[in-house]
Amino acid sequence: MSRAVRFDRYGPVEVLQVAEVEPPTPAAGEVLVEVVSAGINPGEIAIREGLLHAQWPARFPSGQGSDFAGRVVEVGAGVEGVAVDDEVLGFTDNRASQADLVVAAAGHITGKPDSVGWDQAGALKIAGTTAYAAVRVVAPQLGETVVVSGAAGGVGTLAVQLARRTGANVIGIAGASNSDWLRSIGVEPVTYGDGLAERLRAVAPQGIDAFIDTFGGGYVDLAVEAGVAPDRVETIIDFAAAERLGAQAVGGAEASTAAVLAELAGLLAAGELTVPIAATYPLDKVREAYTELAKRHTRGKIVLRIR
Ligand SMILES: NC(=O)c1ccc[n+]([C@@H]2O[C@H](COP(=O)([O-])OP(=O)(O)OC[C@H]3O[C@@H](n4cnc5c(N)ncnc54)[C@H](OP(=O)(O)O)[C@@H]3O)[C@@H](O)[C@H]2O)c1
Structure with missing residues (x-):
């Protein structure tokens, strides 16, 4: 089993839970990543509260999170140029990154430069x-x-x-x-x-x-x-x-591509761009992280540090 943020109805931050779930497995064209850090975003609050139901309905139980950085632990069939142990950053469109393990399309990740910290990398995408x-x-x-x-x-x-x-x-x-x-x-x-x-x-x-x-x-x-x-x-x-x-x-x-992420990660690695990290929270403090974000006075990003 592995941990993942879940909610099974729309509501306040209290509906968020860290559940034990079956580890996901990558299909063809996908990779499985052991998540080190996962950014959180205000849009996820609106989704969890049901405010975006008309545009982007949740399917319950819902996971949460787009942004992540971590290590590849399994590579699906047909994926080239990615190997187990690669350090990557990227995103999932399946509301699933706030977890020990996330499956992502191979085309939605890029290599994490060594000099880019895990928190900046995990907060970069959205x-x-x-x-x-x-x-x-x-x-x-x-x-x-x-x-x-x-x-x-x-x-x-x-x-x-x-x-x-x-x-x-x-x-x-x-x-x-x-x-x-x-x-x-x-x-x-x-x-x-x-x-x-x-x-x-x-x-x-x-x-x-x-x-x-x-x-x-x-x-x-x-x-x-x-x-x-x-x-x-x-x-x-x-x-x-x-x-x-x-x-x-x-x-x-329109900019949600691995190429744009790679360009931004390159700027971070070169010291030409910085992602200020306001705070990090462990996964089991996910409610506290979103409570802080909801105050709308964060400088830069709040990040869940999964490991
Ligand atoms: N359309 C899209 O693709 C997309 C993508 C990402 C985000 N969004 C949306 O864009 C918004 C911003 O996201 P975010 O992640 O940047 O939010 P955020 O990190 O929560 O933004 C917080 C910032 O807002 C500032 N702020 C508070 N009151 C303000 C005011 N009256 N006037 C100007 N600034 C004020 C705060 O500055 P002080 O601390 O100095 O008050 C703080 O630095 C959210 O509503 C999010 O849902 C849309």
């Missing part, structure tokens, strides 16, 4: 590919000004860094406790709350060229009112505003 897609779609140019809301969160911390790499000037909207950290990575911090539009005008008197919203709650409207062309506004959460105003809402799906 936040990394979403940030990558967001920066790609607003396409910052050298010397332009890009604003990122939720700049200190899981997606935001990576979006600001990837946007900086384009040569754009990056302004990050976050709470005051994140100002020093944002400055340390070359991002101009602006605090959220009353008077935000005026503060943005003060730090970007030349105007804002592109806007990445990772928080929702009015930032798409604010961006368009500030004069940003709607097709250069990407929101990963406020889909209604995107539709109403003609903004982008590409999300992470």
